[in-house]
Amino acid sequence: METQVNYNFYPNKEVTIISAPFSAGQRNGGVEKGPKYLLKHGLKEDLEALGWKVSLEEPLKDSGLDLPPSEISQEIFEAGNSRMRNPTIVGQATEKIFETVKSVAHKKVFPLTIGGDHAIGMSTLAGFLDAYPDACVLWIDAHADINTPDTSPSGNLHGFPVSFAMGLKRDLWHKQFDWLDNARTKLLANRIAYIGLRDVDAGEKVILRELGIAAYSMYHVDKYGIAKVVEMALSKINPSGKSPVHISYDVDALDPLFTPATGTPVRGGLTFREGMYIVEAVAETGNLAALDIVECNPDLAISNVHEFDTIAAGCAIAKSALGETLV
Numbered sequence: 001m002e003t004q005v006n007y008n009f010y011p012n013k014e015v016t017i018i019s020a021p022f023s024a025g026q027r028n029g030g031v032e033k034g035p036k037y038l039l040k041h042g043l044k045e046d047l048e049a050l051g052w053k054v055s056l057e058e059p060l061k062d063s064g065l066d067l068p069p070s071e072i073s074q075e076i077f078e079a080g081n082s083r084m085r086n087p088t089i090v091g092q093a094t095e096k097i098f099e100t101v102k103s104v105a106h107k108k109v110f111p112l113t114i115g116g117d118h119a120i121g122m123s124t125l126a127g128f129l130d131a132y133p134d135a136c137v138l139w140i141d142a143h144a145d146i147n148t149p150d151t152s153p154s155g156n157l158h159g160f161p162v163s164f165a166m167g168l169k170r171d172l173w174h175k176q177f178d179w180l181d182n183a184r185t186k187l188l189a190n191r192i193a194y195i196g197l198r199d200v201d202a203g204e205k206v207i208l209r210e211l212g213i214a215a216y217s218m219y220h221v222d223k224y225g226i227a228k229v230v231e232m233a234l235s236k237i238n239p240s241g242k243s244p245v246h247i248s249y250d251v252d253a254l255d256p257l258f259t260p261a262t263g264t265p266v267r268g269g270l271t272f273r274e275g276m277y278i279v280e281a282v283a284e285t286g287n288l289a290a291l292d293i294v295e296c297n298p299d300l301a302i303s304n305v306h307e308f309d310t311i312a313a314g315c316a317i318a319k320s321a322l323g324e325t326l327v
Contacts, residue, residue, distance in 0.1 A: 005323055007110070008286040009132075009244050014053045015110040015322065017044060018100050021066040022093050024086045025119025025158035028263040029068035030299025035114045037298050037311045043114070043318060050323045055109075059100040065093040082149030082172045090157045091176025094123040098179065101127025105290065112318060115294035117263070118145055121161030121248050126183035128290045129165075132244045133185040135289065136237035137192040140278060141250040142266040144197060144204040144215070148172065151203025158295075159201075161248075162192065168207070189213050193233035195278060196221070196253035199266045218268055226274040230281045244289035245282055249317055251295050251310060261301035261310035272313065279321035291321050 007013065019039070023032040039056075047054050060066045069086075077087045097113070097120050104111040105128050113124045118141070129135055139145065139162060146162040148169040149155075163169065164180060165187040173180075193214035200208070200217075208215050214236040216229045224232070238245060251259040255269035270278075282288045296314045301307035316324075 005283050006286045007283070007288065009289045010108065010110050012053070013051055015047060015112050016055045016057055016104045018097065018104065018111055018113040019056065019058045020097050020113055020116035020120045021060060022116040022120055023068055024072055024089045024093070025117040026156045026263055027069050028297060028300065029070050031115070031117050031263060031295060031297040032066050032068055033298050034116055034294070034296035034314070038114050038293070038296065038314050041311050041315050043315050046315065046319050047322055050319065052322060057100050057104065059096040060093055063093070063096065065089060065096070076155065077174050079149070079172055083152065083155040084149050084157055084160070084174060085155040086157065087174035088176050090119050091174060091179070094120060095179040097123035098127045098183070102130045105131035111290045113292045114314070115292065117158040118248075118250050118294045119158040119161055120294065121145065121292060122164040122180065124248060124290065124292050125161070125165035125187055125246065126180055128246050129187060130184040132289065135191070135244045135246055137187060138233060138237070138245060138247045138278070138282065139192060139194045140196055140247060140253045141194065142196060142199050142252045142269055143250070143264065144194060144200045144208060146204050146207050147201060148203070148207070151201065151207070153201060162187070163207070191237050193237045195229060195233055196270050198268055199264070218270075221270065221274065226270070226277050227281065230278055234282070234285070238287065241285065241287070243287065245285070245287045246290040247279060247282060247288065247321065248292040249279070249294070251293065251314055251317070254313060259310045259313050260306040261297050262295045263297050263300065264295075275313070276316060276320040279317055283321055283323065288321060291318065293317050
């Protein structure tokens with residue numbers, strides 16, 4: 001059923017699905033298959049049924065950047081006490097995704113980016129902020145993804161996207177990320193809030209505290225309820241209630257009972273309904289203007305049921321964000 005929600009930034013209800021089948025930001029093969037499975041599950045047709053005009057962009061097509069980790073040359077870049085894995089291929093892929101998101105957003109079309117691992121978040125944030133410098137971000141995730149090259153225990157770049165979008169520790173970056181200097185606007189600390197955190201690295205905790213970033217863990221969800229947490233988060237990052245909101249949604253924010261086929265599952269997460277409520281509530285404000293759905297990994301499913309549940313949850317996030325209602 002088509003929603004009555006007004007999408008303030010997209011009165012013509014046009015959305016571009018940006019397929020980002022990318023996995024080199026971490027070490028589990030299969031997450032590059034996420035976009036194909038989401039589309040096979042009927043994502044495009046479901047959005048069309050909700051009244052959206054849907055197009056598809058594939059910035060990594062025929063680039064050779066969408067290979068699983070087992071098929072790429074592994075690279076470790078070290079500088080002093082900093083470390084990152086596969087910076088060349090990650091930098092090349094994220095630059096292509098950035099250019100596509102930027103182009104779509106400047107055309108006043110809703111960018112729906114489907115991954116792929118969460119390294120692509122540096123692209124989606126930078127591209128969207130280029131078109132909407134006053135945008136704010138809700139990062140829905142079990143993890144903060146704000147490591148810098150000198151704080152990351154693993155060096156996996158899917159744990160870096162927020163810090164890169166903010167320009168943190170710029171002197172430690174690999175040259176392949178110089179493209180981020182071309183982004184019009186850096187993400188500011190008072191323009192991002194987290195919901196669903198429950199596995200945060202020690203160095204990330206320091207960054208969050210020092211920068212005063214609004215971070216709502218599962219403790220806050222349990223204490224206040226999801227509706228109050230969303231309200232508190234939006235009041236922090238969008239006090240005027242007029243700025244566009246970009247949601248970057250890692251499916252591991254949901255409890256593994258609901259999304260078992262993901263690379264870094266953490267017990268004690270959001271229920272399915274809590275997860276859907278977040279995007280429904282933001283859509284209801286009229287300010288939802290961009291969405292990422294990442295870290296669906298069909299290869300990590302131990303059964304067809306696990307695969308179906310995870311992919312179905314990813315599609316449900318998109319449908320709930322873009323207007324699916326019960327009545």
